[in-house]
Amino acid sequence: MERRDEAAIAFFGTWMVTGLYLDGWSHIHRKPETFFTPWHGVLYSGFAVACVYFVARGVLTGQRVQVDRSVNAGFVLFAIAAGGDFAWHQIFGIERSLAALLSPTHLALMTGGILMLSGPIRSARGRTTAGFRDFMPTLVCCTLVVAVVLFFLQYASALREVGLFRGENEFVKSFTVMSVLITNVLLLGVAFFMRKNWRTPRFTFAFMFTTVAIAQAGLDGFYARHFITAFVGGIVADFLADRDGKVFGLVVPAVMWTTWVVVMAVFGQVRWDVNIWTGTIFLASLTGLGLATLLRSEPVTTASSPEPLPARDPL
Numbered sequence: 001m002e003r004r005d006e007a008a009i010a011f012f013g014t015w016m017v018t019g020l021y022l023d024g025w026s027h028i029h030r031k032p033e034t035f036f037t038p039w040h041g042v043l044y045s046g047f048a049v050a051c052v053y054f055v056a057r058g059v060l061t062g063q064r065v066q067v068d069r070s071v072n073a074g075f076v077l078f079a080i081a082a083g084g085d086f087a088w089h090q091i092f093g094i095e096r097s098l099a100a101l102l103s104p105t106h107l108a109l110m111t112g113g114i115l116m117l118s119g120p121i122r123s124a125r126g127r128t129t130a131g132f133r134d135f136m137p138t139l140v141c142c143t144l145v146v147a148v149v150l151f152f153l154q155y156a157s158a159l160r161e162v163g164l165f166r167g168e169n170e171f172v173k174s175f176t177v178m179s180v181l182i183t184n185v186l187l188l189g190v191a192f193f194m195r196k197n198w199r200t201p202r203f204t205f206a207f208m209f210t211t212v213a214i215a216q217a218g219l220d221g222f223y224a225r226h227f228i229t230a231f232v233g234g235i236v237a238d239f240l241a242d243r244d245g246k247v248f249g250l251v252v253p254a255v256m257w258t259t260w261v262v263v264m265a266v267f268g269q270v271r272w273d274v275n276i277w278t279g280t281i282f283l284a285s286l287t288g289l290g291l292a293t294l295l296r297s298e299p300v301t302t303a304s305s306p307e308p309l310p311a312r313d314p315l
Contacts (some may be wrong), residue, residue, distance in 0.1 A: 019039055158183040253281075
């Protein structure tokens with residue numbers, strides 16, 4: 001895939017994901033429910049303009065745009081799911097709350113979108129980065145994939161204002177701890193993937209973590225406290241990007257979720273026993289260490305492609 005095609009996917013992907021989050025905001029704030037909304041218009045117009053762009057580019061150059069099969073599969077799946085979503089709404093009505101996130105047609109749209117957005121990521125694997133600007137399409141696509149996944153897991157996101165932090169009920173506390181661990185695994189998992197494939201430019205993780213936090217906060221009202229948590233975690237991740245994977249996996253979540261607890265306490269949202277919040281931070285760090293061990297993620301230090309896997313020992 002050519003660089004300009006990667007940049008185009010990043011641009012149109014941003015357009016579409018903006019529409020996705022606007023649609024999520026409209027559901028949460030009880031805006032009029034119909035298929036023909038401005039929010040759907042933003043989402044589907046991004047897809048339509050992307051189609052026009054790639055067809056026109058192919059016609060003008062006389063060459064077929066080179067993308068991998070997964071991008072093509074994502075395009076077909078998204079187009080089919082868009083038509084299916086309209087039919088689904090006519091038959092079963094407009095979904096609300098959790099049902100909207102688990103609707104089969106919405107999940108098909110999610111899958112198709114991720115397949116398309118991840119095309120530039122696969123194309124850039126092993127490529128040497130020449131700075132933040134050169135790396136931007138890859139970074140944007142990684143950020144968009146995280147944003148899409150966390151959108152559909154927003155019921156278990158620690159970056160949303162869902163009122164869980166005030167609860168004294170044991171189930172509410174347990175659910176909040178789970179949301180921290182799920183969010184932690186998603187952010188760190190993608191960070192480890194990026195460390196393993198590229199020498200990430202400065203502010204890579206600050207950009208990704210903070211952008212995702214802004215998108216999540218936008219669903220509720222742009223509360224600044226989550227921006228602080230994500231930005232601090234991203235800055236620490238950038239500072240440790242060239243360090244040992246286990247150090248990265250231990251320290252980044254420790255600092256990020258300590259910041260989360262402190263910020264929540266300052267805003268009067270957390271009234272937990274000291275064992276619960278310290279244990280949550282400990283589990284997040286332990287999870288990061290586990291990811292580092294399982295993925296064997298070490299930062300890229302040379303421009304060469306990853307070495308092939310060693311041959312299996314004979315039985």
